[in-house]
Amino acid sequence: MVTDRGLQVLRAIVQDYVDTREPVGSKTIVDRHAFGVSAATIRNDMAALEEEELIVAPHTSSGRIPTDKGYRVFVDHLAQIRPLSPAQRTAISSFLEGPADLDDVLMRTVRALTQVTGQVAIVQYPSFARAHVSHVQLVALGGGRMLVILVTDTGRVSQRITSVREDLDDDGLERLRTTVADLIVGRSVREGAQLVAEHLAAVPEAASSHETAVAVVVRVVAEELEEFRQDRLVMAGAANLAKREADFRGSIYPLLEAIEEQVTLMRLMTEMVADEQGLAASIGRENDAFGLSEASVVASDYDATGSRARVGLMGPTRMDYSSNLAAVRAVARYLTRMLEDDDSAR
Template sequence: MEQTRRMLILRAVVEDYIRSQEPVGSSALTRKHHLGVSSATVRNDMAALEDMGYLIQPHTSAGRIPTELGYRYFVDRLSTVMTLSPAQKRAIGAFLNGSVSLQDTLQRSARLLASITGQVAVISSPALSKSVLRHMELVPLATETLLLVVITDTGSVVQHTLRVDSPPDPSLLDYFTRKVNESSQGLSLSEAAMEVRGLALAPEFSALRPLADGLAITFASMAEDEQATDMYMAGTSRLAHQQSLNELAPLFDALEEQVVIMRLMSSLSEESNDVGVAIGSETHTPGLLNASVVSSGYGHSFSSNRTDGGTGSEGSAQASRGPDLRGQKAQGYAGDRAQPGIHKVDTGHIQASEPSGVAVQATGASAGQSPSPDKPVAFVGSIGPTHMDYAATMTAVRAVARYLTALISPTGEEG
């Protein structure tokens, strides 16, 4: 009974400190919460919690504040994520629905998340190594140069130039492109590379063998490039207005190390089935010792397990919203790949929400495959002080992750 009461007091201290950012005293705690005991008992329990490492007293005769251990206990016992109203769900859809591409959607999502939390929002684009091929095009640019445009199941659009010794026959090039799409649609890029190597051996494509070899090498390189992921960040200026610059200097230094941040959030999202939280030293990042990181993965990577002998066929799931990149002209892809960066926003406070029936037209797996979801293809995260509002931040991160999962999911699932 005594232990249960102490944990209730700990929870109350954490909630009050998150709200006020001022040390919490026993008298104030007794006054605000119906604990059923005297102020003296609360004071003794707070002293016991301090001895246990959950609280600390920054100054003599001052109230107490949570330690990293106290925050961890609090977060681990957040039983449910906040419920969102239909109006809140519509707010996120209204803000994101005007997106014209996946990159635009990710930028908007970062701004939205930063606006909701008042913290730094970080969102990664889907990793090519976890994506599958939806469509590819080979477009002649010059006498000895072709533009390769690759569209993945997650909506990513990647461009690459291929050099050829002489201009290929247009009709043969069109036929080769069609065969690549037929055999490789729904495969991972590494599997697509193997399919293209097989096509290169066909007598009918002997004239295109150097091109086919180059295409296979390019597919394989894309599949192996773990760093080919953009990171979209927002909210640093907003956070700077709320915290002391001296306190934020280590955090800003850490944010400069984008590879470290991406590795941390990716690992956190993959280890958690829903929303992962790392507090202070748990981040194993010196610049984040006074910060907390909340992250959730979005999308699902699929293993194809092909049994169709290498012949793919189209399958699609019709859906309601989101950028459908198929059918765009090749020149429309140019410049579509946005650069990661920090963007200041002034959109006001928008409540977090979950997607409602959001999905896009997406190509399903090829015939003979049995897709199985593996790890998320990317992450959504928020970085802020250890006294952040964990419940609200976790809700917001989860909501944006579910929206993005629905956006790029072949089945339109909300994850």
């Protein structure tokens, strides 16, 4: 049974080990922390923590380091989510300020997070299956080429270039745009994709030039709507794993593979259980099923006009959980506010 003081000793061990990367001994705790008891008493507390498998000796006659279970107790009961420093807040706000489409905002988000924390930053795209197409625009580029632009009510913008058989005059281009818009504008991405598929299936073999042009544009629209429906991640900071390779007992290859493949991280980010503050952490061996037993992931929910997604950090289990949780929470709030303001402006 771990006493209240024992839990505070665990807090001290976690904090000191994160700060120094060195195993923490009883004398170090007495010197650095105001417990008001002897080193022998602290050793008794550490023995109880070790019996509960919350700390472990990495080698004989050394101090102690937290186990994955110890980090979990720290995150759930002992971590104090510290406010960001003024410098961190300035760095985040400077990265995120200014209008932009959602793709750009999410890219700036991961760059801000990785700069502030030194970890791999991850942001989920909101689910666009429930989003609605709000605008379609066609821009003639000459030589039968045109730019197809789609915009959703959640701020997602798609731009693709395609070619039709011949140049269209302004009236022909507007007629083409109106035909495509009638299919999808004001409809959900899911419903629009279904109507586009039905339209393509009904195109006659002996199609008119207008029907042929519509079919070309609609095929592009179909591909973009399908991409809108797919879950995606934006990431930055993979190089930080190499800088912190000493914090991993084994290879960092599984983490690099997960970053490249995305599917594993998508599942992990989706399945993490958040607390009442919208914060979630998955630590070390809790990630065995995802092949990431040496990594920890912390995340916070953000809201994109009614569709929730997550912003998170991935790194070694020896991470500053208090600061990293504060960072993802702050960035998630920035992101929610930006997307709400952008939605109000539209």
